[in-house]
Amino acid sequence: MQVPYSESELQSVVRWYPPGYDIRIERVPIPRVEHPDDAIVKVKLAGLCGSDLHVYRGTEGLTEPTVCGHEFIGEVVALGANFHPGATGRPLLYSVLRVGDKVVSPFTVSCGECHFCRVGFTARCIESRLFGAPQTPGGQAQYVRVPYAGGTLYNLEGISAAAINQNQQTKQVIGSLADSSLLLLCDILPTGVFAAFQALNHPKTLPMLTSRSYPHSSGVVIQGHAVLAPLQPEDKALTIAIVGLGPVGVCACIAVLDMLFAKDINFRIIAIDPTQARRTKVEAIYAKISQAQGQQRQGHLEVSDVLESKGVVSTWTNGIGCNTVLEVVGNNSALSLAYELVRPFGCITSVGVHGAPGVPFTGRELYDKNISLDFGRCPVRGMFPIALDLLLRRQDIFGQVGGETSLVDKIVGFDIAAQTYDDFDKGRCGKVLFDPWR
Amino acid sequence: MQVPYSESELQSVVRWYPPGYDIRIERVPIPRVEHPDDAIVKVKLAGLCGSDLHVYRGTEGLTEPTVCGHEFIGEVVALGANFHPGATGRPLLYSVLRVGDKVVSPFTVSCGECHFCRVGFTARCIESRLFGAPQTPGGQAQYVRVPYAGGTLYNLEGISAAAINQNQQTKQVIGSLADSSLLLLCDILPTGVFAAFQALNHPKTLPMLTSRSYPHSSGVVIQGHAVLAPLQPEDKALTIAIVGLGPVGVCACIAVLDMLFAKDINFRIIAIDPTQARRTKVEAIYAKISQAQGQQRQGHLEVSDVLESKGVVSTWTNGIGCNTVLEVVGNNSALSLAYELVRPFGCITSVGVHGAPGVPFTGRELYDKNISLDFGRCPVRGMFPIALDLLLRRQDIFGQVGGETSLVDKIVGFDIAAQTYDDFDKGRCGKVLFDPWR
Numbered sequence: 001m002q003v004p005y006s007e008s009e010l011q012s013v014v015r016w017y018p019p020g021y022d023i024r025i026e027r028v029p030i031p032r033v034e035h036p037d038d039a040i041v042k043v044k045l046a047g048l049c050g051s052d053l054h055v056y057r058g059t060e061g062l063t064e065p066t067v068c069g070h071e072f073i074g075e076v077v078a079l080g081a082n083f084h085p086g087a088t089g090r091p092l093l094y095s096v097l098r099v100g101d102k103v104v105s106p107f108t109v110s111c112g113e114c115h116f117c118r119v120g121f122t123a124r125c126i127e128s129r130l131f132g133a134p135q136t137p138g139g140q141a142q143y144v145r146v147p148y149a150g151g152t153l154y155n156l157e158g159i160s161a162a163a164i165n166q167n168q169q170t171k172q173v174i175g176s177l178a179d180s181s182l183l184l185l186c187d188i189l190p191t192g193v194f195a196a197f198q199a200l201n202h203p204k205t206l207p208m209l210t211s212r213s214y215p216h217s218s219g220v221v222i223q224g225h226a227v228l229a230p231l232q233p234e235d236k237a238l239t240i241a242i243v244g245l246g247p248v249g250v251c252a253c254i255a256v257l258d259m260l261f262a263k264d265i266n267f268r269i270i271a272i273d274p275t276q277a278r279r280t281k282v283e284a285i286y287a288k289i290s291q292a293q294g295q296q297r298q299g300h301l302e303v304s305d306v307l308e309s310k311g312v313v314s315t316w317t318n319g320i321g322c323n324t325v326l327e328v329v330g331n332n333s334a335l336s337l338a339y340e341l342v343r344p345f346g347c348i349t350s351v352g353v354h355g356a357p358g359v360p361f362t363g364r365e366l367y368d369k370n371i372s373l374d375f376g377r378c379p380v381r382g383m384f385p386i387a388l389d390l391l392l393r394r395q396d397i398f399g400q401v402g403g404e405t406s407l408v409d410k411i412v413g414f415d416i417a418a419q420t421y422d423d424f425d426k427g428r429c430g431k432v433l434f435d436p437w438r
Numbered sequence: 439m440q441v442p443y444s445e446s447e448l449q450s451v452v453r454w455y456p457p458g459y460d461i462r463i464e465r466v467p468i469p470r471v472e473h474p475d476d477a478i479v480k481v482k483l484a485g486l487c488g489s490d491l492h493v494y495r496g497t498e499g500l501t502e503p504t505v506c507g508h509e510f511i512g513e514v515v516a517l518g519a520n521f522h523p524g525a526t527g528r529p530l531l532y533s534v535l536r537v538g539d540k541v542v543s544p545f546t547v548s549c550g551e552c553h554f555c556r557v558g559f560t561a562r563c564i565e566s567r568l569f570g571a572p573q574t575p576g577g578q579a580q581y582v583r584v585p586y587a588g589g590t591l592y593n594l595e596g597i598s599a600a601a602i603n604q605n606q607q608t609k610q611v612i613g614s615l616a617d618s619s620l621l622l623l624c625d626i627l628p629t630g631v632f633a634a635f636q637a638l639n640h641p642k643t644l645p646m647l648t649s650r651s652y653p654h655s656s657g658v659v660i661q662g663h664a665v666l667a668p669l670q671p672e673d674k675a676l677t678i679a680i681v682g683l684g685p686v687g688v689c690a691c692i693a694v695l696d697m698l699f700a701k702d703i704n705f706r707i708i709a710i711d712p713t714q715a716r717r718t719k720v721e722a723i724y725a726k727i728s729q730a731q732g733q734q735r736q737g738h739l740e741v742s743d744v745l746e747s748k749g750v751v752s753t754w755t756n757g758i759g760c761n762t763v764l765e766v767v768g769n770n771s772a773l774s775l776a777y778e779l780v781r782p783f784g785c786i787t788s789v790g791v792h793g794a795p796g797v798p799f800t801g802r803e804l805y806d807k808n809i810s811l812d813f814g815r816c817p818v819r820g821m822f823p824i825a826l827d828l829l830l831r832r833q834d835i836f837g838q839v840g841g842e843t844s845l846v847d848k849i850v851g852f853d854i855a856a857q858t859y860d861d862f863d864k865g866r867c868g869k870v871l872f873d874p875w876r
Binding site for chain 2: 216377
C-alpha cells in the first residue's frame with residue numbers, strides 16, 4: 001500500500017516511456033536522502049544531450065519509465081549523515097560539501113575514493129552509474145538524488161576557495177559565470193577537452209609537438225645514439241581531422257585550437273560534418289578565436305562535408321593523411337572515415353558512445369597502418385580542472401545562448417519538453433537546456 | 439635470352455616455392471647494385487623468425503618463388519654511386535657507409551629521408567618493403583641487395599664512432615659482441631622493446647609511473663585545481679600481462695623488466711603461453727635478471743598457462759584487471775584474452791602481424807572499458823638505439839646460444855634448412871640462425 005504524497009512533496013520531472021519516442025511531464029515524489037553519502041540537489045538547469053537520444057529512441061534497451069537527463073547543475077539542499085561535522089571515514093571531499101553549495105554534476109556517479117577515482121579515471125569508478133537510468137533518475141527534474149555526492153559533485157564553492165590563493169579573481173569570476181555556461185561542464189565541454197587531450201598527448205603525436213623524433217619524444221630517458229635525419233618544418237605541421245560537429249565536436253574544436261595556439265604549433269584542422277548549419281557555426285567560432293590570436297597565429301581550420309574531406313586531406317598531406325583524428329560521432333561509418341583519413345602511425349580518438357556492432361577494422365588494417373585507438377567515456381570529474389580553465393578563458397563563446405557562435409541554442413521550460421525532444425531528434429534545433437522552474 | 443652465369447657469380451639461397459611447405463636450397467646469381475642507393479651485403483648470419491612461417495605455410499598470398507628471411511647481419515661489399523665520396527643530394531647517413539662496414543639490417547627497407555623516417559616511424563617509410571618478398575629477396579642468402587641502404591642499414595662502425603665521445607668503451611664492446619647477439623637487433627629485440635615502450639609510455643599508464651593522477655600525469659601544463667584523493671601505494675603497483683612467449687614475447691619481458699627495475703617501480707607481471715618450454719625459459723630469465731637486482735628489487739613475474747591466467751590476474755587485482763597488456767601473438771584469440779585481462783582505462787599493445795579477420799571487439803566493448811589499442815609493426819630502425827643499449831647491458835642473456843636462458847637455440851647451415859623450417863613450424867625447436875657459409 002502506497003502512502004499518498006502531499007503536493008509539497010512532489011516535483012516535476014521529464015520522464016521517458018518505453019518502447020520509445022514517448023516523453024511525459026509528471027509529478028513524482030521529491031527524492032530523499034537514502035544513504036549517508038547522498039546529496040539532494042535542487043536543479044537550476046538541465047541539459048538535453050545527444051546521447052539522451054539513445055534512450056529517447058528506445059535503442060538503449062531500457063524497459064521501464066525513466067527520468068531523463070545526465071547534465072545538471074544546481075544547489076545542494078540536503079545531505080546524508082556522512083557530510084555532517086564530525087563524520088569520519090569518508091574522503092576529504094565529503095567534508096567540504098555543505099547545504100547551499102553550488103554544484104556541477106558529471107554525467108556519471110564516482111565515489112572519489114576507489115582506485116579509478118584516485119588515478120583520475122572517474123568515468124570507470126567501481127560505483128559508476130549513469131544519471132538518467134532507472135537506478136539513478138536523471139537531471140531533467142526539479143530535484144535529483146546524487147549518490148556518493150562527495151566524490152561525484154564538483155563543488156564550485158570549494159573550488160573557488162582552493163583557487164583563491166593562486167588567483168584572487170577566480171572566485172569572483174566563477175560567481176559571475178552564467179548557469180548556462182557552467183552546465184557545459186557536466187558533459188560536453190570536458191568530453192571535447194578529453195578528445196583533444198588524448199589526440200595531442202599520444203606518444204605518436206608528440207614528435208610533432210616536441211620536435212624530437214619517436215621514441216625520444218616520449219619523456220623517457222633513453223640511452224643511445226641519434227641516428228636519423230632531423231625533423232623538418234613540414235614534419236611539425238600537425239594535420240588533424242575532427243569528425244562530427246555536434247556540441248561535443250564543437251567543444252573538441254575549441255579545445256584543440258586552444259591547446260595548439262598556446263603551444264604555438266603550426267597546424268591544419270579539417271572539421272567534418274554533413275550538416276551545413278554545424279559547419280557554419282564552427283567557421284564562426286574559428287573566426288572569433290583566430291581573430292583574437294592576431295597576426296602571430298599559425299595554423300588553419302577548414303570545415304568540410306564528409307565526401308570532400310578525403311580529397312582535402314590528401315591535398316594537404318601529399319596523400320599520407322592526418323596525424324590524428326578525433327571521432328566525435330560514435331558509429332562505424334565515422335570510425336571508417338577516421339581510418340581512411342589517418343596516416344600510418346596515426347591515432348584515432350573516439351569519445352562517442354558506440355553500439356553492438358564489431359568495429360570496422362581487420363587486424364591487418366590496424367597492423368598495416370600502425371594505428372592507435374583511444375576509446376571511451378570522458379572521466380568528467382577528473383577533467384573538470386582543465387575544462388573549467390578553458391570555460392573561464394573562452395566566455396566569449398561559452399557564455400552565450402542563441403548566438404552565432406554559442407553552444408546552447410535556447411533555454412526552455414518542461415512544458416515543451418516533448419516537442420523539444422522531437423525537434424532535437426530531427427535536427428531542427430541544437431543544444432537545448434531546461435529550466436525546471438520556468 | 440639469358441646470359442649464363444659462371445660459378446663465381448652464383449650464391450646459395452634458401453628459396454620458398456608456392457603453394458607452401460616447400461623450401462629448397464638453390465644456386466642463384468649474386469645480386470648486383472641496381473640503383474645508386476643500393477648496397478650489397480655479404481651475410482654473416484640470417485635468422486628464422488616466426489613471421490617467416492606466414493610465407494612458409496602459404497598464407498601470405500605469395501605466388502612466386504621467393505628467397506626467404508628478413509633478419510640478417512653482415513658486411514658491405516659493394517655500394518652504389520650515391521655513396522661515393524663527393525656524391526650529393528643524399529642524406530647524411532649515405533655519406534658514412536663504406537665497403538667493409540659491419541651492418542645490421544632491419545626487416546624492412548627505410549629511405550631515411552621521408553617524413554616517416556625523420557619522425558622515427560621507419561616501419562612505415564614511404565619506400566617501405568619487407569625483405570623476403572619477391573621484390574626484395576631475403577636474408578637467407580649469401581648476399582643481399584639492400585635498397586636505400588644509407589637509410590636502411592644500421593652501421594655499427596658509424597655508431598661506434600658517434601658514441602665514442604660518450605663512452606670510450608662502446609666501440610670496443612660492440613666489436614666484442616657475438617654475431618648471434620647482433621642478429622637479434624634485426625627484428626625480435628627492437629620489437630619486444632617497442633611493445634614494452636608503448637605499454638609503459640601510454641598516457642593511461644603514466645599515472646602509475648609518475649604518481650600523478652590523469653590527466654596531470656601527461657607532462658602537459660595544466661592550469662587548474664587538484665580535486666581528487668591522492669594516489670595510494672596500491673595504485674602505483676603496475677600489473678602487466680604479456681600474452682605470448684615466443685622470441686619476441688621473451689624480448690618484451692626482458693625489456694619491461696629492464697624499464698621497471700630502472701625506475702624502481704613496484705609491479706606484477708604475468709607472462710602467458712600455452713607451451714611449458716617457453717614458460718620455463720622465461721622463468722629462468724626472470725630468475726637471472728631479478729637475482730642481479732638483489733634485495734632492493736620490487737616486483738614479481740609469474741608465468742602462466744592461458745586458462746589459469748584470468749584467475750591469477752583477478753586475484754592479484756581484486757577483479758579489476760591489468761593496467762596494460764602486451765599482445766605478442768598476432769591473432770584474435772590473443773586479442774580477446776588481452777581484452778578480458780585488461781582493466782578499464784587499460785591499454786593493449788599489439789606488435790604481432792594480424793590477418794584478415796575483423797578484430798574481436800564491438801564498439802561498445804571498447805567504449806565500456808575505455809580501451810586504448812596500439813597496433814603495428816616495430817619501427818626497428820628508429821628503435822635501434824634503445825634496443826642496442828639493452829643488448830649491451832644484458833649480454834648475460836642475449837650473448838648466449840643454446841643455453842637455458844638464451845634467445846637463440848642453435849646456428850645451422852643451409853644444408854638442413856628444409857628440415858629446420860619443418861621443425862620450427864611444428865614447435866620442435868626455438869629460434870634458429872643460419873650461417874650461409876657453413
